[in-house]
Amino acid sequence: MSDVIGVDLPRRDAEDKLRGRTVFTVDAAEGGLLHAALRRSEVPAGRIVSIDLEPARRMPGVRAVVSAADAPGRYGITIADHPLFAVDQIRYLGEPIAAVAAETLEQARAAAAAIVVEVEEYAPLLTMAQALADDARDLHPGWEDYDVLFEGGERARNIGWEATVVRGDTDAAFARSDVRVIETEFVAGRQNQAPLEPRACVAGYENGRFVIQTSTQVPWAVRNSTARLLGVREADVRVVVPPVGGGFGMKFEVSLEPFAALLARAAGRPVKLVNSRQEEMQTALCRENAEIRIRSAVTESGEIVAREAVVLMDCGAYGGEQPFLTSMTAHTLGGNYRLGAVRLVSRAVYTNTPPNGAFRACNGTYCTAALERHTDEICAALGMDRVEFRRRNVLGDGDLGSTGQVFEGDVLAPMIDRMVALRDSAAPAERPDDGRLYGTATTVGTWFIFVGPSAATVNLNPDGTATLVTAGVEIGSGSTMQAIPQLVAESLGLRPEDVTVRAADTDAAGYDGGVGGGRTTVSLGAAGVAACDEVRRKVFDLASEMLEASPADLVLTDGHVAVNGVPSARVTLREVAERAQAVSGPISGSGSFTGIGVQPMSGCAAGHMIGALDLPVFAVHECDVAVDPDTGHVEVLAYRVVQDVGRAINPRAIRGQVQGGVVQGLGYALHEEITIDARGKVRQTGFETYRMPLSGDVVPVQLDLYEGAPSFGPLGVKGAGEVPILNVAAAVSCAVADAIGKPVSQIPLTPQRVLGLILDREDENVELRHIGPGWRANVIADPEELMAAAGL
């Protein structure tokens, strides 16, 4: 029995964080730093007539001014549509136009304000309905000429990307005489990640290379995107990352780094650039708002013979993550349940709003909410029990997902049983006769681990300790502070405190896909364990001579190499490391990892960067609510989670992630919403108006960790930090609908909105007129060709 796996070890960074000693990027204060400010657009759309930088250059303290001419490149994930500075056209309010570095922040801001920008304004297209209108202006004239970085998605005018799924004969299934057709519409708001540390960086220019310290989740993506935007070699950008004060996905792509890099090169001095909270509110790469229509054909016995859905995702002014995230609809909205036939389309739509990005369980939150509300409406139409319907229809061993991948293992159904047991283990929530409306809901969700490539090096030091070198960043989740050193310690028979974890530095560590998507423990963990395997082989080779035993008989335990079954025959790792200095040179190992590449069924998925899930993760959430019929206020009375974790390396750390993720989801479900006024300005300019959960809003989550589902992660682990937010909006929406006895089709469920539903006010009814009838009316591609490709 391991004494480091499945153990609640503390985190090594807690004490400094509690003493206020941890230095985040936003705290950087070395001598000689210049301070930078961006000149941002004050209108949401228009043609740039002229930009005069000269007034800024003449301002006191100014050391550098840069603009579009200094940054020739464009970046993106599927389509390189995003320049660093606005070029020719303004596409959102807050878009950078120029950047200034000066001796003080006040001087930089004053100089940025002095830049004269003349813009011929366009009527902004602020909603997806406006952008999809037949006579809408193209946000990206010349979109056909953008570099395509990933092939396969359809594009047209303001539709930046389209992904489709076709499996089985949906038309025939909907036409059956023995089915009932249920249709649901759902609208979800935009959510700001709002990490307490804003986006911040410090850039220098040293020996012809950019050296960037930044608050990011993806050092290698910052390296590559910065090089692309600046038109320099990737090798000429070094990215280092100190502790990050929260990310939640917002720091999953390049942001301020290229501005600071340009300014540092121009000024010949290091430059610090930090977004103010107001800038973060206006320009955060939020979770996108979305609009969904979903239809299903079901038999009276509760079999889902066909499903069809249209998902519109607002990518804002540039594509960013959303073209990639259209992939996820297949696995979230198209997931959970066995479907006879399925046809989906998800579209990333350009609007004159700030670009959106990634946020914990991207796309999954609203697609799961829409799907689970739809599922409850199916149950209501059939008169079936909502939990029993799910138990009978969830994907199990050998079932096909929407894109035709074969799922392995019965996971969701036993998790539902565990949820029932968890509920029964506690006293039921009281329902006093206080005039409030009480409701409850059980929801299921499917998510995945964003596996992808990772590299690791493990050095066995002369003192017998080990150093792990990866590009893994500590964003607060604790993966690099707890689970990963625990995995390395387990592999090498060391105590976790004898494993030093090197902070991320692209000059020291190999490529990594970043900390996000629940991938850290799986991908970096697996790469780390693979590196340990090489160290073990080398250690055993040397120790076998020292102990005169076969390497196959050796084990690593307690900082020693021992002969299995002969406890007295052993040497310390330190002795082996010292011996290595003389015999072979220092011992180190390298390891790498990437996904296994599960493929969709031929012809079923078009435009998908992820056509099938390498490593699915499941969650069952249940919540009890009380709704005040006079105010519309929703109180969450109890919240229960059964989460598929594969294997819990540090159960207490996982519990902390679940509590935090659920609470973020409660904010999303109930009161967090970014809205945009008629002038393109985000109305929520700070934390006074952007209402995040406070201590008094939350309940302790009851949690059951489900172990043992199939996983190729190290020791069978799955990532646990991302998925807790997945079905919170679903559980709350379904519970509120249960309480008030009315369909819920929009989040967040603010008191005003809930009251509108209770009072049947018309303006609370969702009507998605810009989504055409049926699936065919909503695809750019030739629907018949897509069907033919899928064998129909």
Add this chain to the structure above:
Amino acid sequence: MTTELVVNGEARRVHADPMTPLARVLREELHLRGTKAACGEGFCGSCTVFVDDDAVASCLVPLGMAEGRSVRTVESLADPAGALSPLQQAMKDNDAVQCGMCFPGMLMSLTALLEANPAPERRDVHEALVGNICRCTGYDRIVDAALTAARAATGTKEEDAS
């Protein structure tokens, strides 16, 4: 202009515009970077410090208002070379910390609570944290840790775990 104040028990003189937010003076002039300034508008609580006996948002306090007063920051809670304060230790023991940005402010608000009310109820802790936002943890362990620290200090028995 010069302002004299006592910071963490030590008399300090600061040369700055008296309208400069105290949070900025602490961070940039006195290099006490434990005090965070995450929103700059008094809503997140990450810049909470004591001014005399009151826990306040230091981003809203002009330096001039601190003239002659005593300021305590997170760096004062424990001797740099010594043990953590009981509240800090309870946070560590409860594995409450995640990204850590809110904790300096949380600790100051809760230290104020425990100084005023050594035996708080759970509800009192929630009320004391009404001005502190944490985006990572979902609060529950922070509240538990505060109650654990209070019980340890007052010698009361732990409630039955829920």
